[in-house]
Amino acid sequence: MSEIVLRVRNLTKRFVVHNVDGRTVDGLRGVDLDVGAGEHVALAGTSGAGKSSLLKCVYRTYLPTTGTVELQTSTGQRIDLAGLADHELVALRGRELGYVSQFLHAPPRRSPFDIVTRAAASRGLPRFEAREVAADALRRLHLDEALWDVYANVLSGGERQRVNLAAGTVSPPRLLLLDEPVSALDPANREAALDVIGDLTRHGVAVLSVFHDLEAMSLLADRVVLMSDGRVAESGDPSTILPVLTGAAR
Structure with missing residues (x-):
């Protein structure tokens, strides 16, 4: 693999449901994940599997409960986003870390x-x-x-x-997070958007994405990570993982 831009280790996220007796829900349970420079890793799984929670913990919209989210910057510095002060995180987002939602x-x-x-x-x-x-x-x-x-x-x-x-x-940016970025697009504009996203990895950007569109995953992803119940269940080539998803949907 090329140099590791994102290294996630033992990441957990516990949510407190304040309006239901303060009970807790585990959104992420010990996730390990690497994304290399110029690599597109797509997260897959059913609703509630933890895909968007993982993206938000990397971007620090959610503060992880435990674990590390290490970003290698363009200067070669390794920074744990989970422990970064808010003002430092805001500055880093502008230069190194991007997020595109739907x-x-x-x-x-x-x-x-x-x-x-x-x-x-x-x-x-x-x-x-x-x-x-x-x-x-x-x-x-x-x-x-x-x-x-x-x-x-x-x-x-x-x-x-x-x-x-x-x-x-x-x-x-150095690392781009995509959460359903083409869900509202018609076919012609979807194709243009997929071309833009495909160019990112060809220019060395590390991409971590969530798509419900299996065709988009097959066109763009170098690797698909299948999540289940807040954990990484399986990881591999799209040609290996996508048939599993297709079979599960039948």
């Missing part, structure tokens, strides 16, 4: 072009260059230029999803 959570009165330009600038690009790469990203994802300067909250679901993907992939 929903665009845009600040009010921001245009698609502004959102993507700011994302590029947060990764260290000068303003003029950030504008250029933002325009290229929006064109690659087929967003009509007439929509670039409107408020993002008036866009359709599919348009918002393309803006979200453009912001996540423009001047891409």
Whole structure:
């Protein structure tokens, strides 16, 4: 394997259900996972298996209960995201760590072009260059230029999803987390989005994703990790793991 960008060890996440007598639910149970530079690892499994919880623990939307989430930065430094101070984490996200969900959570009165330009600038690009790469990203994802300067909250679901993907992939970070990034797209725009995602690994980006679309996984993933009950149940080539998923769905 190429150099390890993400190393997860013995990761657990316990949720407290405050409105049901404070009982606890184990979302992740001792997960171990590696993702190399230029590798796309797709997480698979049924609803509640722990896929999105794992992504959110890596991005630190959720604070892990125990375990380590080690990121190797572009300077070669290894940082445990699970123990990082909040202000350090925010700075690191701009440069090294990206997250694309199926929903665009845009600040009010921001245009698609502004959102993507700011994302590029947060990764260290000068303003003029950030504008250029933002325009290229929006064109690659087929967003009509007439929509670039409107408020993002008036866009359709599919348009918002393309803006979200453009912001996540423009001047891409060292590690990119994808949570159902093409779920709202029509076939033509889905194909454009998959091309953009495929280019990431060819340029050395480490990608950890969740897709319910098995065809997308087969096209993009180098490795599929099957999760069950908060654990890694199986890991291997898509040609080995995807038939297991297809059989389970019958």
